[in-house]
Amino acid sequence: MGWVTKNSRRWELSQLKWTFASILLVPFPIHPFVMMAQASKSKVRSWFALSWLLLAVQVALFYSLFIFVGTVSQGLFFTLIGFFGSYIVGNGLLLSQSKPYLRRLEQGEVRELTWISTLEDQRRLALAQVEMETPQSFVNKLLYYKKEIDNKSIQYNLDKIIRLFHLVEQRDIMEAEKFLVRHGTVVNLAREYYDLQSTKLNNKITAESKEKLANVLSRATEAIELDVTTLIKNRLLDVSAESDVYLQTLKNKNLLKD
Numbered sequence: 001m002g003w004v005t006k007n008s009r010r011w012e013l014s015q016l017k018w019t020f021a022s023i024l025l026v027p028f029p030i031h032p033f034v035m036m037a038q039a040s041k042s043k044v045r046s047w048f049a050l051s052w053l054l055l056a057v058q059v060a061l062f063y064s065l066f067i068f069v070g071t072v073s074q075g076l077f078f079t080l081i082g083f084f085g086s087y088i089v090g091n092g093l094l095l096s097q098s099k100p101y102l103r104r105l106e107q108g109e110v111r112e113l114t115w116i117s118t119l120e121d122q123r124r125l126a127l128a129q130v131e132m133e134t135p136q137s138f139v140n141k142l143l144y145y146k147k148e149i150d151n152k153s154i155q156y157n158l159d160k161i162i163r164l165f166h167l168v169e170q171r172d173i174m175e176a177e178k179f180l181v182r183h184g185t186v187v188n189l190a191r192e193y194y195d196l197q198s199t200k201l202n203n204k205i206t207a208e209s210k211e212k213l214a215n216v217l218s219r220a221t222e223a224i225e226l227d228v229t230t231l232i233k234n235r236l237l238d239v240s241a242e243s244d245v246y247l248q249t250l251k252n253k254n255l256l257k258d
Helices: 009-015 017-024 031-042 045-068 074-110 119-128 135-148 152-171 173-183 185-199 204-252
Strands: none
Touching: 009 017, 009 074, 017 031, 017 074, 031 045, 031 074, 045 074, 074 135, 135 152, 135 173, 135 185, 152 173, 152 185, 152 204, 173 204, 185 204
């Protein structure tokens, strides 16, 4: 397990290799390009816009350096200060974005990412959404609660639900939508547990409520596992029947011997 995600620390370090390179390559201001690449990979529009702003600043500084190079003037002094300040600010922003960047990549391993404006807006909208879940919001919410809830049993169950849903979604998008209708309530259960945990109250009432929610989530996970197993079984039966019909058709056309 890594520092930020459920992946290994080696995986996290490999994803941030260009961030570290940007910090080490002091004479070469590559931070706008690193941020641009990370914004494109994590699909965050605000980071993409910020990378272009940082690139514009670098272009302006290089133009200023071209004008004042070879002279001893305040212009050259302020240009060098600008380069140093840009290096500090740009790489500081890269470091501040490293945690959410890794978490976005972790989400991308579960299902394909879609472009979002900002991470905060996405989280507020997703957590406040009360209508029927979409596949994106369902997975995002469960990943968020799995990360924030400190109960290991609930973390395990939420992780299993995500994997089971992903299995259904890969095979039949219509069944995935029905899955959300049947089991979307698990998001509300996880939210309720998280809200209780956030109160930091350690009295009998909250303890009993949290225990009850954890038990309901455990039983819900068992039901979901049975549901998905039944779906797979039915699908295999359908495929088997279709295969029998296909083989019989080939035999009827004398294309296959008995």
